[in-house]
Amino acid sequence: MNVEIKNLKHKFQQAIDEVNDFIKLEEVYQLFFGRKSGELTEIMKNLKELSGEARKEMGKLINEVKTELEDIYSKKKVALQAESWKNIATTEAIDVTQPKIPATEVGHMHPITQIQQQIEQFFISMGFMIVDGPELESDYYNFTALNMPPDHPARDMQDTFYIKGHGDWVMRTQTSPVQVRAMQDYGVPLRMLVPGRVFRNEATDARHEHTFYQVEGMVVDRNITFGDMKGTLEALAKHLYGEETKMRLRPKLYPFVEPGVNGEVTCYLCKGDGCRVCKQTGWLEIFGAGMVHPEVLKAGGVDPEEFGGFAFGLGLNRLVMLKYGIEDIRHFMSGDMRFLGQF
Ligand code: PHE
Numbered sequence: 001m002n003v004e005i006k007n008l009k010h011k012f013q014q015a016i017d018e019v020n021d022f023i024k025l026e027e028v029y030q031l032f033f034g035r036k037s038g039e040l041t042e043i044m045k046n047l048k049e050l051s052g053e054a055r056k057e058m059g060k061l062i063n064e065v066k067t068e069l070e071d072i073y074s075k076k077k078v079a080l081q082a083e084s085w086k087n088i089a090t091t092e093a094i095d096v097t098q099p100k101i102p103a104t105e106v107g108h109m110h111p112i113t114q115i116q117q118q119i120e121q122f123f124i125s126m127g128f129m130i131v132d133g134p135e136l137e138s139d140y141y142n143f144t145a146l147n148m149p150p151d152h153p154a155r156d157m158q159d160t161f162y163i164k165g166h167g168d169w170v171m172r173t174q175t176s177p178v179q180v181r182a183m184q185d186y187g188v189p190l191r192m193l194v195p196g197r198v199f200r201n202e203a204t205d206a207r208h209e210h211t212f213y214q215v216e217g218m219v220v221d222r223n224i225t226f227g228d229m230k231g232t233l234e235a236l237a238k239h240l241y242g243e244e245t246k247m248r249l250r251p252k253l254y255p256f257v258e259p260g261v262n263g264e265v266t267c268y269l270c271k272g273d274g275c276r277v278c279k280q281t282g283w284l285e286i287f288g289a290g291m292v293h294p295e296v297l298k299a300g301g302v303d304p305e306e307f308g309g310f311a312f313g314l315g316l317n318r319l320v321m322l323k324y325g326i327e328d329i330r331h332f333m334s335g336d337m338r339f340l341g342q343f
Helices: 002-017 022-033 039-049 052-091 111-124 153-158 177-186 226-241 294-299 316-324 329-333
Strands: 136-138 169-171 190-199 211-221 247-251 257-266 283-292 308-315
Touching: 002 022, 002 039, 002 052, 022 039, 022 052, 039 052, 111 190, 111 211, 111 226, 111 316, 177 190, 177 211, 177 294, 211 226, 211 316, 211 329, 226 247, 226 257, 226 283, 226 308, 257 308, 283 294, 283 316, 308 316, 316 329
Parallel strands: none
Antiparallel strands: 136 169, 190 211, 211 308, 247 257, 257 283, 283 308
């Protein structure tokens, strides 16, 4: 029996060495440890026949061998495990050992689009609809319909790009032509907002760009007052710059409104004390506005005796420049990621 036991280890090792998968491993294990007829089990059963000192010694020996076999078994199991991981790593389509690919950079909205959407959301909440208009516009809608007939001196303020050989087409200098288009298309009462790109024939510098963005707003209804305009714009100013913001309106000529105003808000940075952003004035000029001129209502097919309204226009580039302290308007169109990545 003694020899048999000592042989067992050798036999088991041999059997295990031939194993190369988990199923075979379990089969070999059962051959030795199996409850019914495993070789080791059988030897242990025979132990009952011995007695006294002999039984004790034999028991000890069997236990030692059993531990050794179990050791051989678990070492093989670990080796098979390692082997199978290696196979997965070399045969699978996904190479788990490959270094991480850096995540593609996630982009974001252009700062002008961000402020445009912020303003849109605000006016949508007040029941305005968002309207679009053409960038290539007729001279009529861009100027004449806005109470600026040919030879009107106010046209000089907004020189633009004229489309050669196509009659009266111009790149729109403002979003205001959509005032008339919207009255014609949708009728009145009307509450609308027009975000869009506009163009001017400028000698570009840090403060002037040939292409920039505006948001136009217009309300036409019965009994619209200057107070409605002021309240609406004040609400916008507070929405953009905080509850404590104050607004002031000063007369300014825009031929398509009467009276026309230039709107300023207290500087969000110094709260009116005077600083770098507001050029020491305490005020920031952010919009033009006024009561819609009767001639403009008429051009839109609206009876100025029955209806009235107000309109306003904001320059989006300027709003973003003020907000972030951007010193050169030309950054917006540069496509320079060092600039755009900051927002
Ligand atoms: N369209 C004007 C501009 O570009 C702004 C404006 C819009 C003024 C509406 C009054 C009313 O300067």
